[in-house]
Amino acid sequence: MSNLIIHRGTQEIGGSAIEILNGGTRLLFDFGIPLESMDREDYSPEDYKLAIKGLYIDEIPKFNAVFLTHAHQDHYGLMQLINPEIPIYVSKVTYDILKKITPLLSDDASCKLNLKVIDDEVDFAGTKVKAHPVDHSVAGALAYEIQTDDKTIVYTGDLRFHGRASWQTSVFKRKIKNPDYLIMEGTTIGRREQNIVTEEDLEPMFVEIFKDNELPLVQFSPQNIDRFVTVYRACIKSDKTLVIDPYTCCVLQVYSQLSKRIPQFSWNNIMVYFANKKIREKLTETGELFKFKSKKVTEKEILENPQHYVIKGNGTINRIILNNMDRDNINIVFSMWKGYLDKPNQFDDYKDLITCLHVSGHAYIEDLQNFVEYVQPKNIIPIHTEYRNKYKELYKSNIIELEDGQVLNL
Ligand SMILES: [Zn+2]
Structure with missing residues (x-):
């Protein structure tokens, strides 16, 4: 049996953390700091710690691995709290940003982290995680496809179809077909700029x-x-x-x-x-x-x-x-x-x-509608959005609106 829990992100942009449990395998996808932290002069990652047992430095580690989609703080910002015995998988570019660039800005512990580059796929006793490069406003962004015993779950991370590397998102779109669950970002829902500007x-x-x-x-x-x-x-x-x-x-x-x-x-x-x-x-x-x-x-x-x-x-x-x-x-x-x-x-x-003068790092609604139409997911789970209730009107699929922390049996 497998479960999915969105610990944070069902009703906000940023701070995402998704747990997938399959038999004895426990995986976490993204571990971001909420965007509201940016409004604060001074904060500690501890302020935004989530109640996830077996993840933190002072606990016996119970996770097989953490996977980060890209080098934006709202997706990786709490990683220094993770027990260094747990490997954190990222793309090669994200690895270099986290190792060489983020330490220039702060004296955080990113050099002590157990970062690993994911080439293509990692297998945890039958639970397979495959990385798909996608286009976003930071290079090296990944979406993940997770294969449990009998279900396929796809997590988009942040993506778009209108950047210079949008061909990557198109390749990703063609590679995933009929996943059981598509955990899909919806950042631009509710934003005014929906004219397709590249x-x-x-x-x-x-x-x-x-x-x-x-x-x-x-x-x-x-x-x-x-x-x-x-x-x-x-x-x-x-x-x-x-x-x-x-x-x-x-x-x-x-x-x-x-x-x-x-x-x-x-x-x-x-x-x-x-x-x-x-x-x-x-x-x-x-x-x-x-x-x-x-x-x-x-x-x-x-x-x-x-x-x-x-x-x-x-x-x-x-x-x-x-x-x-x-x-x-x-x-x-x-x-x-x-x-x-x-x-x-x-x-x-x-x-x-x-x-x-700007174009967004996130897909326009129309592009996501075409994406859903093509991929034909059996269920869509909203994440990274302030308007999860709008998914029903916008996307032709069964929508599962989760609460933060709710356990979904897959
Ligand atoms: Zn992002």
Whole structure:
């Protein structure tokens, strides 16, 4: 007999944790921190601990493994609480992000974790877990297909069909057929932007903005490699130099394994501003920072010739630009989910200067409808959504609305 429990995520975006139990095998999929943690100045992962026995450092481990779908905090943010005897499976790119990039931002224990790369499939005495690469706003995202004695369960993680690597999601869609249970994200339900805009559509919009005289300050996550490529290509087309920070240089290095076409700090039209003291210090210790010196640009150079540059925003450089330049000469491009602007941020006094240019990391409703139509799941279980009640109207399948912590016999 097998069971499924969504410990968190049936009615919220983020903080997902799904347990699957099959005979003696116990597996956990994702272990994220809820998004509300972002509103708090100070929090500890302990504040968001779930009542799951046999998972934590101070307990006898009862889980065979944990599987993470991708390197977003709302999917991995509690992993440091996991007993290091339990292996945590991730894709190769996620492994490198968690090992090399997240330690730059915090002094968490990610280096002590028992991380393992999943190549294709792992078998736990007949319970098989297969990884399927999918497209999302961070590279290296996976969906999982779990085969128990007599049931197939598919967990989408976060995915979309409109990024530069959307072919991956299409391959995934073709590979899974008639699963018994499809645990499917529904982030965009309830969001207004449902016109199908792709990542490629953004490029000419950036070019238009970069042609203007104002200095563009573009706020986006460097781990969103699609967006980096879009902004970089727009810089080349408008003959501008993109100014990035050492943190971004490191992310690009990790992503170089994906393709030789991923831009690197040494490429033309890229310069490096040595922002963020803490990250600089960490990279000095490892000797990494020295590598970026040949491409260093100073704030004086940027402020004297702003017409040459496009700035990839970060806390330090935003402050310098906003404090030293006339507001009429700045153009802030907010290239992340608009909802972040509702929280207190550096641009609060500059709302009139903000242009929003973004496409979501999550599938549009119409794309998920086509996905469901093609895959024909016997049951859909909503997750990562604020509108699980809408699934019934939107998707032609039996919908099982679970509560957090409810046990479903499969
Ligand atoms: Zn995500």
